[in-house]
Amino acid sequence: MFIWVMYDIGDTHVRTKISEDCRDFGLERFQKSVFFGEATDGLMQRLAETLKSRMKERDEERKSDSILVFTMCKSCLEKKIVIGKRFNEDDYRKKNCLIIG
Template identity: 45%
Template sequence: MFVWVAYDISDNNLRTRIADHCKDLGLVRFQKSIFLGESDRATLQMLASLIRREMEEDASGEEDSVAIGTLCGSCQKSLITLGKPVDGSKYRRRPFVIIG
């Protein structure tokens, strides 16, 4: 499924940790506070848990927020973007091989 994460976080350290979690789980930065990518339900739940824990441990941001959502195939096709176009292939999972 196609996933998006958007956040408004005032603390630089917390914001960096959340961005790192998004990258670690294969999401790609679309804007400074928006990540897109493909994920499965289990990985999405893990990301939500990681972000929830980070936010609970950082008591400085009661006004901070994170939104995580999914887009179905038809929703992706009907997405309207202005300015920078959304190249869906950039956000698709890339196959990988573990060597070791």
């Protein structure tokens, strides 16, 4: 399945940490505050818990800040309409790699 993470965070420190967390979980930046990639249910749950913990670091910001994490199946993604910046989900798929050494 595919996963989207979108956020509106006022605190620069928290915003930076959230973008780092998204990358650490294998997501790629699509726009400044939008990440996209492939994920399992387990990975999505772990990411959501990580982001929730990150938000708790700055409780005073939580009232106006938000993070949206949701999944999209392949058939739904195929129905996308792209206006502007090119979007090819293959660019965001997990890359298989072999580490030697």
